[in-house]
Amino acid sequence: MSPSGRAVTAADLGLLALRAGPAAVFVAHGFVKLFGGHHDRTVALFMTVNIPAPEAMAWVIGILELVGGLALAVGLGTRLVAALLAVEMAVVIARVRWPQGFLGAAEFEVILLLACLALFGTGSGRISLDAGLSLRRNAR
């Protein structure tokens, strides 16, 4: 049974797996940006590729990745979070990774972008807080 009280399907398990990969990656990167001593490095990167307000944006992106990654993991606000992370990945690919090539460079961000777009389209599935909250709202 899922948190929504309905039977879990193979598709729900697939969506859980689809969420878990990007969630782990974003939480890890968000954590090192905020608490792992990578803040200055992120600011330097943003300054190099001409991202506006690099200091503030480094904090914003760190928080987005950490909180967004956790939200993806538990399936909370999945569509909104996936959309925000997809926008971030699109910017990373365009401003940083594309000049470095595809193999060994942009390929990873492309996978994350596509996973986020997929989650934006499908939502989180039944094994998620979104599903549980939706059921609770419908029951009222």
Added chain:
Amino acid sequence: MPSGRYAVVLLAAIILVALPVRAADVTEVPEGVSTEAVKAFRGGLALHREKQYVAAIREYERAIALGGRFPEAFNNLAYCYRKIGQLDRALDLYKTTLALRPTFPQAHDYIARTYLAKGDRAMAMRHYEIVRRLDARLAHCLLEAIRRGDPDYNDMPWGS
């Protein structure tokens, strides 16, 4: 929804996230560099350390031709061009280096020195601000070079 089910979802999510996070490797390692390219690069570096810049340029260019996208080779090639006075060529190569690896502290240090040699102190300071974020010791030396207006002050070849 019973609160116990929320707890199960939360616990499963924590386990799913915690395992890969524990194993995550955040170190950047260059990929796709052939053995021949590395050999040519090392040959260039040996000549570079002996200040045989023209010969080093040949080896670094060979390394690039063999290894494709190789930021260290672009960086050192730019250094050699700068040392023989070809500042515009050096600038182009540093820009290529930074496109390949935007957080390469030495490339920012060297491009700042190249701008300084060309009389563009504003661009030198812009790259100093980036170096300051990446490597405090390197930034200290670069700032002194900018203050003195001397691009060669404390100018060490990368990898030396």
